[in-house]
Amino acid sequence: MARRQGERISLPGLDETPVGPTGREKQDFADPEPLNSHGPARVIALCNQKGGVGKTTTTINLGAALASYGRRVLAIDFDPQGALSAGLGVPTHDVTTIYDLLLSSKVDPMDAVQQTSVEGLDVIPANIDLSAAEVHLVNEVAREQILTRVLRKLTPEYDVILIDCQPSLGILTVNALTAAHGVLIPLECEFFALRGVALLIETIDKVRDRLNPAIELDGILATMYDSRTLHSREVLERVVDAFGDRVLDTVVGRTVKFPDASVAGIPITEFAPEHPAAKAYLSVARELIQRGAVA
Ligand SMILES: Nc1ncnc2c1ncn2[C@@H]1O[C@H](COP(=O)(O)OP(=O)(O)OP(=O)(O)O)[C@@H](O)[C@H]1O
């Protein structure tokens, strides 16, 4: 449904206007049924080669939100910056990291799993060593499939595995796309956001053709949305024009609570559970479950 000129736009959780920020009818996604059994996991790569769009923030908070609905969640830090590991407050040195798992099939992937302060949310950390992976993997046989091999032993243990990709379309990201069942693209609501998405979707199409025929685009999640600015509203309108139903109904508003929660090393759903941004990520979790992207 196209948005009419001058129509009010609302931020989820803040008021009761029937039209959501995407211009579609505003939806409340029902609380999901609890799961009676667990696994095998659906693997979702959080991917956008543009930096600072909310990949890591979404991995942390969507992971925590899904865990709060009883899903067993594994988050994989796939960025040498290690921001996901830091944001979840786990150590990254003198521990087994994702790099060790990529390098040697002799390391048991379960040895790299760390629990977080959130029940049901585990993480495999990364540190700067992972930046050497690009060089090491270049000469490997089937170098795009190494993460797929690593995940084989982990999928039975979880309902969903979220991969926090680095801001590039290099060999690590291609590994993530090859191992994934679905891709979730966080998109910052600002003018240049759309530019890179065409290239990203082209890359996903290439991976589908050559490496992973089953990969699906699970959704585009608008982040850092500010309903008070015309700019944010216009960008979101263009994103919806371009990608239609692939844009999630739930959008995440811009708030300083995210940097605050990151410093504290815990998800916003724990740091400020009543905050609209915490509720937004709970809604993203319910929407993805309703769409069938997560069990
Ligand atoms: N909805 C939001 N409102 C305000 N700030 C946000 C929001 N989401 C994320 N941020 C902040 O924006 C910055 C970038 O977010 P984040 O690290 O999640 O992006 P990223 O895509 O993972 O970045 P990179 O490409 O560097 O890995 C962080 O400081 C984070 O706290």
Ligand SMILES: [Mg+2]
């Ligand atoms: Mg990141």
